[in-house]
Amino acid sequence: MHGLEQLLRWIHVFAGITWIGLLYFFNFVNGPFAGTLDADSKKKVVPELMPRALFWFRWGAAYTWITGVLLLGMIFYSQAGAFLGPPKAGKPPTIVMLLVTFLAVFLYDAIASSGIGKNVKALATIGFIFVAIDLYVMKNRADFDYRSYLIHVGAMFGTIMAFNVWFRIWPNQKKIITAVKNGEPPDAGVVAVAGARSRHNTYLSLPLIWAMLNSHADYFAGGNLGIPEQWAWTSMLVVILLGWHIIWQCYKRAGKVKGF
Secondary structure: OHHHHHHHHHHHHHHHHHHHHHHHHHHHHHHHHHOOOOHHHHHHHHHHHHHHHHHHHHHHHHHHHHHHHHHHHHHHHOOOOOOOOHHHOOOHHHHHHHHHHHHHHHHHHHHHHOOHHHOHHHHHHHHHHHHHHHHHHHHHOOOOOHHHHHHHHHHHHHHHHHHHHHHHHHHHHHHHHHHHHOOOOOOHHHHHHHHHHHHHHHHHHHHHHHHHHHHHHHHHOOOOOOOOHHHOOHHHHHHHHHHHHHHHHHHHHHOOOOOO
8 A cells, every 4th residue: 555655646636737737837928928929820730739738737737626526535534534523524614625636627617607706806716715614614613634735635636626627727728629620719707717727727836736735735734824724724824825926926937038
């Protein structure tokens, strides 16, 4: 089992690098570059480049998510209470929070698809409040320890991101690529959805990477910097805000990088 765990970690990291690397390529490199192409150039470049890149992108997402779920099962669920907190392991509070982790994607999708989703600040505020409540309940009602609530927030973000890739970005990108190949302007609504969900994934990616570090990020698990263990869950909220700011700065910088 230990050897299988190491193998899954290896594949998980490889798939994650492939997925997130292409996510950053699309948002920080290809996006600004595509804006410099005329219609004829797009007709030649897009149908050749994007299907290739999106193949590795979507399958990187799939294998990252699948191996991540398998690792959760091996490390956190195979030994009841090992990391989920003995007092309530296997009892309603724990089970409810596990359901929230993997079903929150549908709440996110409903809000993101609504009028509220068009307001980025409103969507981010709602999401941040939801995560804060989620972390508080995991720590104080379901008795998750630091590693557990960290990785389950990461699993929630990863599930949302993988969902976006397969059910919102890829289907709409196929329509965009087909339109460009035929020399037609892509539907504005289709472009908006694909672009918005890709940006959502980009902002979620950095907090996700922090959560994936898990035991390597335990300096903030309590006892350091005056943070008591019972309030260590708030450190993830700080990481989310910091991660969002870093991504925002990357977007700003991406628009200023020019070719020769």
